[in-house]
Amino acid sequence: MHELVPRRPRACGILGFSIAEERAVFRIALFALLASSTAFAQQCGDLAAAKFRPLAGKETVDLCKVYGGKVLLVVNTASKCGYTPQYEGLEAMYAKYAERGFAVLGFPSNDFREQEPGTESEIRDFCTLTYGVKFPMFEKVHVKEGSAHPFYAGLAAASGGRYPSWNFYKYLIDRNGKVVADFPSKVTPDDADLVAKIEALLGAPESTKGK
Numbered sequence: 001m002h003e004l005v006p007r008r009p010r011a012c013g014i015l016g017f018s019i020a021e022e023r024a025v026f027r028i029a030l031f032a033l034l035a036s037s038t039a040f041a042q043q044c045g046d047l048a049a050a051k052f053r054p055l056a057g058k059e060t061v062d063l064c065k066v067y068g069g070k071v072l073l074v075v076n077t078a079s080k081c082g083y084t085p086q087y088e089g090l091e092a093m094y095a096k097y098a099e100r101g102f103a104v105l106g107f108p109s110n111d112f113r114e115q116e117p118g119t120e121s122e123i124r125d126f127c128t129l130t131y132g133v134k135f136p137m138f139e140k141v142h143v144k145e146g147s148a149h150p151f152y153a154g155l156a157a158a159s160g161g162r163y164p165s166w167n168f169y170k171y172l173i174d175r176n177g178k179v180v181a182d183f184p185s186k187v188t189p190d191d192a193d194l195v196a197k198i199e200a201l202l203g204a205p206e207s208t209k210g211k
Contacts (some may be wrong), residue, residue, distance in 0.1 A: 045177025055137040056120040076168035078116040087131035089189030093133035104135040
């Protein structure tokens with residue numbers, strides 16, 4: 001009779017698959033993750049890597065994760081400026097278009113004649129109590145050329161080098177995170193050209209490039 005030789009058990013990984021099978025699963029998962037990350041970065045465009053605290057808040061907000069895929073109007077604000085009443089129009093615009101994938105992002109700045117001197121808590125209370133602001137407001141930042149926060153430097157670079165020249169300068173960003181237009185402070189939220197551009201972007205689908 002032939003002596004029976006016990007078969008060596010198949011080596012298994014931690015998931016119960018064979019080592020070869022587990023490596024194949026890992027490669028597929030890694031490929032999917034990289035593809036997802038690439039698509040995510042494409043969607044975020046100029047928002048990529050931008051993180052800010054909410055006004056008077058503590059935890060940072062990743063603009064790409066929260067606002068990627070939306071049409072955005074980015075505005076540097078001030079509480080003691082002749083253009084401060086634009087808060088009312090910006091809030092009305094936000095309320096009108098928010099459900100269609102639009103948001104106003106406000107960034108207080110004290111860069112222009114120190115017209116935003118208050119603390120973040122004071123700014124928040126002023127905006128809420130005076131103008132009923134509900135659109136997202138973020139921490140105070142520098143926006144002027146030479147001292148601008150990297151996010152604002154990126155917006156300016158994407159706009160042909162045009163930095164905010166005063167309070168309530170506006171950058172319009174499409175659903176793919178690209179700056180498509182910028183508007184000087186005197187352009188009000190109900191300006192016909194601004195409104196037309198926003199409505200056109202809201203009607204445009206996200207880019208399918210790379211998909």
